[in-house]
Amino acid sequence: MAIGPNPSAIYLQSPSASGVPSRPLNVTIHPAALLSILDHYLRGTTEGGNQRVIGTLLGIRNDNNEVEVRNSFAALHSETEEQIVVDMDYHRNVYDLYQKANPREVIVGWYSTSSELDNYSALVHQNFFSPETAPNPAIHVVVNTGVQKAGELGVKAYISAPIGVTPRAENCAFIPIPCELKFGDAERSGLDLLSAVQNNQALTASTELDVLEKSLKDIIAMIDRVLAYVRSVTSGETAGDERIGRKLLDSLNSSLEGPEKDSMESLFNSHLQDTLMVSYISNLVRSQAEISSRLVLLT
Amino acid sequence: MASRSLASRIAGTLASEQQAAAAAAGASSSGTGAGGAAKEAIPKSLAGAVDVEGEISIERVRVDGLVLSKIIKHGRDAKSTASNISGILLGIDLQGTLEVSNSFPLPSTTGGPKGGGDDDDAKASHARYQAGMLRQLSFVSGDTTVVGSYHIVSMGQVYKQTILDALVGQIEKVRHGGIAIVHDLSQAARGNASFKAFRLSPGYLAAHKSGRFHAQSLAQNSLKFSELFVELPLQVRTSPLASAFLKTVLSPAASPSSAPAPTFSNLALPAPSMHTRALDLLLDTLDQSKSEENNVAYQSRQIARERAKADSYLAKKKDENAQRIAQGLTPFAEPREEEVRALFKVPLEPSRLDSIMLMGQVDAVAKEVELLQSVEIVKMYAARAGSANA
Structure with missing residues (x-):
């Protein structure tokens, strides 16, 4: 899933010489990393008048030239008109700490929250973070918070390429690469929780049955939508789209496949008995546990 | 005035109406002394030294979205390695609400047999790690007050020795005795992010103070397993910036092509195993x-x-x-x-x-x-x- 408006990333496989680590082609960002970048931005901008905050990205490099950004931590830096300083001692100390907690995650690049790339971006990239990730190229992720300027909020990822006849630190081209938000099923439910937050707070007392009910309601709503569409097509209000029709036919066909009715019935009954039995046993165990804990108090 | 300085300290993390409420409460308690709260007005000279918040017990826990996603991530990463997956919660308590604003994972303990010397070593390195983490957070103006710990369990096993140990360890160190947030991995795998917040019950604390857990002391404090912990209501909050980000990224209306497909994994029939x-x-x-x-x-x-x-x-x-x-x-x-x-x-x-x-x-x-x-x-x-x- 892309983050941010109209990605202008180039999907190119650059010819790579053998022996040299190939360039990352794709960046995925974990929600936890994104949220901690935003948190850092909220906390960091008030101090010292820094317009942007920068920090280190931790993650894993996959075999298929994909960089998974799993985590991030803040870096200390100060910039003036003349110079930019990044506290690398601090950076290394923190990196050591993060390594202890999760040894698999290594430095893959850095982030900044400025909306544009400038000379300092190139300097920081070439001088501070490229050596950290060598021999792999460092990636640079720009998080536009949509606060400073009129720019739209979004996340962009870049890799750098040297530019000019004689390579110099402040000269490099940032090449955009595709960047996506990535999460598993478990994280999906957590994100749903976060995006469902109303008025800045919500109670999380939902049981599994609640979640099931919600999914069923979602499906019913979807079926209603499809039904409304089909009706409007058959009544001639809207012109039918063949592609949608085919998709509908496919999904209807697939959903009808299943065991024969008789065997289904016997399967269902035997399974239902199992389920009810397990449920009964667990209930029994619970009441026994309750009785036992009360008896302990009596002795 | 303690509550105002508290409010300003966490200004970065709190919603504005919260701040206003805190400031108003602070003004009423020290200004006219007619505040409805049970606490007495504090003399101005002592206001700095007296811990107003210390007397208000925690009634609910409000967790930042960042913390939730960090816990989920930690649970996914460490799925198979260790039995004891836990981390530290950072935040602040204000007006009976414990705001958990950040967290960091603890290195997983290797599940080998516990030798005496090894255990001490591990403890010392844990302490070093924790101190280092807190120091690094203080540099970037994060909250550095430990308010509890989180634990990742499976199959709803809340009554684990490790959780109890962590809570007992916090009794002295953390104000209000600290809390534990428990995240259930097996529920998360089935598509339901489940988080619960617990603290030790007064009954347990009384029994702990007497130092004995024999039958008589249990009966005195009427301590059953269901009364070891008190569950606290848990709320989620996200910073306006983060929720704007999530809304933009997740809502199908904004970008129909890039919205994530809905998952219905929780509708699948589980395997008979x-x-x-x-x-x-x-x-x-x-x-x-x-x-x-x-x-x-x-x-x-x-x-x-x-x-x-x-x-x-x-x-x-x-x-x-x-x-x-x-x-x-x-x-x-x-x-x-x-x-x-x-x-x-x-x-x-x-x-x-x-x-x-x-x-x-x-x-x-x-x-x-x-x-x-x-x-x-x-x-x-x-x-x-x-x-x-x-």
């Missing part, structure tokens, strides 16, 4: 609980035996004395309680804490199994309805 696994776990827990029960019974028998010996010794002494009096001799001095104890070594009453915890685990697992079944029955009927219409 799920029953066996759930029941296996239940049996294991029951076995553990049974062996602990036997342990306690053995110790109780030991106590009864020694007690009987001591009693018969005392009775013998008494008989002798009675005889001597009948013969007109001066009786021996009554043997004192300490002497008898030194003579027979009656063991102390066994701690029932472990058996309570195990009973709690049995209950939690059974509850989880029950929940699984209830969900499954719904799904089965749904599947039959789908095929019956075919």
Whole structure:
């Protein structure tokens, strides 16, 4: 899933010489990393008048030239008109700490929250973070918070390429690469929780049955939508789209496949008995546990 | 004025209406002294030294979205490696609400046999790690107050020794005794992010203070497994910036092509092996609980035996004395309680804490199994309805 408006990333496989680590082609960002970048931005901008905050990205490099950004931590830096300083001692100390907690995650690049790339971006990239990730190229992720300027909020990822006849630190081209938000099923439910937050707070007392009910309601709503569409097509209000029709036919066909009715019935009954039995046993165990804990108090 | 300075310290993390409320509360308590709160007005000279918040007990926990996603990530990363997956929660308590604004994972402890020296080493390195993490957060103006810990469990096993240990360890260090947030991995895998916040119950604290968990002290504090922990209501908050980001990224309206496809993994029928696994776990827990029960019974028998010996010794002494009096001799001095104890070594009453915890685990697992079944029955009927219409 892309983050941010109209990605202008180039999907190119650059010819790579053998022996040299190939360039990352794709960046995925974990929600936890994104949220901690935003948190850092909220906390960091008030101090010292820094317009942007920068920090280190931790993650894993996959075999298929994909960089998974799993985590991030803040870096200390100060910039003036003349110079930019990044506290690398601090950076290394923190990196050591993060390594202890999760040894698999290594430095893959850095982030900044400025909306544009400038000379300092190139300097920081070439001088501070490229050596950290060598021999792999460092990636640079720009998080536009949509606060400073009129720019739209979004996340962009870049890799750098040297530019000019004689390579110099402040000269490099940032090449955009595709960047996506990535999460598993478990994280999906957590994100749903976060995006469902109303008025800045919500109670999380939902049981599994609640979640099931919600999914069923979602499906019913979807079926209603499809039904409304089909009706409007058959009544001639809207012109039918063949592609949608085919998709509908496919999904209807697939959903009808299943065991024969008789065997289904016997399967269902035997399974239902199992389920009810397990449920009964667990209930029994619970009441026994309750009785036992009360008896302990009596002795 | 303590609450205003508190409010300004966490200004970065709190919603504006919260700040206003805090400032208003602070103004009313120190200005006119007519605040409805039970606490007395604090003299201006002492205001800096007195901890106003310390007296308000925690009633609810509000967790930042960042923390939730970090916990979920930690749970996913460490899925198979260690038995004890936990981390530290950072934040601040304000007006009865514990704001958890950040967290960091603790390095997983290797599950090997615990040697004495190794354990100390691990403890020291843990402490170093924690101090280092707190220091690095203070540099980037994050919250550095430890308010509790989070634990990642599976199958609803809230009553784990590690969680209790962590909470007990926090009693002295953390104001209000700290909290524990428990995240259930097996529920998360089924598409339901489950988080629960707990603290130790007053009954447990009282029993802990007396230092003994034998049957009598349990009865005094009426401590059952269901009353070891108090569950606190848990709320989620995200910073406006983060929620704007999430709304933009996740809502289908903004970018129809890039919106994530809805997942219906929680509608899939579970594999039949799920029953066996759930029941296996239940049996294991029951076995553990049974062996602990036997342990306690053995110790109780030991106590009864020694007690009987001591009693018969005392009775013998008494008989002798009675005889001597009948013969007109001066009786021996009554043997004192300490002497008898030194003579027979009656063991102390066994701690029932472990058996309570195990009973709690049995209950939690059974509850989880029950929940699984209830969900499954719904799904089965749904599947039959789908095929019956075919």
